[in-house]
Amino acid sequence: MDLFISKAYAAGEPAQQxxxxxxxxxxLVFGVVFYFMIYRPQAKRVKEHKNLMAAIAKGDEVLTQGGVVGKxxxxxxxxxxxxxxxAxxxxxxVQKGAxxxxxxxxxxxxx
Known part of the structure; x- marks a missing residue:
């Protein structure tokens, strides 16, 4: 019967904390990875879009988020x-942000 049932032994010393x-x-490593993988690229995109909106002038041809192309x-x-x-x-x-x-x-x- 010992073939199917394993024997239980007393536990040794508890693991070190x-x-x-x-x-x-x-x-700290997780924070650095979060900064370089998520926050920094998103902040860069937001800055570029803000500069794009500030540079819009009369006569520019634009593409909106809805897919409309116009002047x-x-x-x-x-x-x-x-x-x-x-046409x-x-x-x-259109709102500039679009x-x-x-x-x-x-x-x-x-x-």
């Missing part, structure tokens, strides 16, 4: 809105 220094070091006809600095001409006689009022890219001149003609 790890010091707080290893835990602190692990948290900026009016920029309102105090209200953070722009007017985008999509002859059709203007849309602009995802400024396209090179002549892009609308090539579409």
């Amino acid at each position: 790890g010091g707080g220094m290893e835990m602190l070091l692990m948290l 900026v006809s009016k920029v309102s600095d105090e209200k953070d809105f722009i007017k985008v001409t999509v 002859e006689g059709i203007e849309l009022t 602009v995802s890219a400024v396209l090179p001149k002549g892009t609308m003609k090539s579409l």
